Amino acid sequence: MKYKYVFFDFDGTLADTEEVNFVIYQKLAERYNLKNITLDELGHLKKMSARELMDYIELKKRYLPFMLKRGKKLLNSDIVNVELCKPDIFEVINHLKDMGIKVAIITTNSKANVKSFLQKHESDVFDFIASSSMFGKETKMKKIIKKEKLKSNEVLYVGDEIRDIHAAKRAGIDIASVGWGYNTTESLKKHQPEYLINEPTELISICN
Numbered sequence: 165m166k167y168k169y170v171f172f173d174f175d176g177t178l179a180d181t182e183e184v185n186f187v188i189y190q191k192l193a194e195r196y197n198l199k200n201i202t203l204d205e206l207g208h209l210k211k212m213s214a215r216e217l218m219d220y221i222e223l224k225k226r227y228l229p230f231m232l233k234r235g236k237k238l239l240n241s242d243i244v245n246v247e248l249c250k251p252d253i254f255e256v257i258n259h260l261k262d263m264g265i266k267v268a269i270i271t272t273n274s275k276a277n278v279k280s281f282l283q284k285h286e287s288d289v290f291d292f293i294a295s296s297s298m299f300g301k302e303t304k305m306k307k308i309i310k311k312e313k314l315k316s317n318e319v320l321y322v323g324d325e326i327r328d329i330h331a332a333k334r335a336g337i338d339i340a341s342v343g344w345g346y347n348t349t350e351s352l353k354k355h356q357p358e359y360l361i362n363e364p365t366e367l368i369s370i371c372n
Contacts, residue, residue, distance in 0.1 A: 167338075167371045169314060170260060171305065172290075173323035174271035176345030179281050180249045181239065181273075188238045196227050213326040214299070217290045229297070232351040236274040243280045249344050254287040261289060265371055266312075269293045270304050271320070274312070299327065305335035320371065329355040340370060 186203070193200055199221045201209065209217060223231065227333040240361045248254070257267055268291050269278055275295050282288050296304045309319060321328060323346020329352065332339035341357035343349040352360060357369055 165263060165265065167265060167320040168318040168322070169268065169308075169312065170367070170371065171268050171270045171308070171319065171321045172257075173328055173345075174269055174273050174278055174281075176196065176249065176255055176324035177322055177342055178249060178269070179243075179246050181246050182346065184239060184242045184246060185235070188235050191238060192231055192235055193221070196221055196231055197221065203338070209349045210346060212347075213325075213330075213351075218263065225357045226290060232272065232297075236277060237299070238278070239273070239277055243277045244284050246281060249342075250364050253364045254285065254289065256367055257287075257289055259368055260371060263368075263371065266291045268308070270301055270308075272296055272301070299331075301328070301331035302334040305331065305337060309335070309337070326344065326351060326355050329357050332357075340367060 172178055174250070175185070181297050186201075186206070189201065192198065201221065212220060218225070258309070260267055267289065271278060271293070273295065275293050275367075278293050282290070294308065305319070305321065309316065317338070319337040321332040321337055321339045322342060323329070323332070323339060324342045325347050329339055329341060336360040339357040340361055341352040343352070343360060343362045349360065359366070361367065361370075
């Protein structure tokens, strides 16, 4: 078994929150005087890193924590309507558990939203859920690795964004970037993840 622990991102990796987050953004844009975004622009935005996107929408860095907090609250009422990114994702995660691998979620979303989503999909299989700041996943990863007395090469992160690749690399762990989430496959490739997958079942052979 190559990995003892697999960390999963939430939005865009497990939960298909893209549509509801787009609606939430429209509300936040008005409140924080951000650039209005149309559906036609999404293809272009999916090629951007999180920092590039912040510049594009003219978001002042000091407003980011408040905007994220507000966005999570708005999502809370709609999270029960959010579907899985891939219908077999939890089957694969259960398979990993059966292999003796521990699984966790590290996300910038709130624990409350994640727990509501997992409850709806009857998939309370994770060893723990950790919530971080927008660019704080690296710190969370390092803390967990230390707490669990793991070696960096025993941990895999699974995420859908460029910032996930950067966080994993700074934490010294491998990443499997998924091609079904926020950033495009082409933009993910440029940042050289260890793996780039299009189906959850690929994680089984990666971890074996």
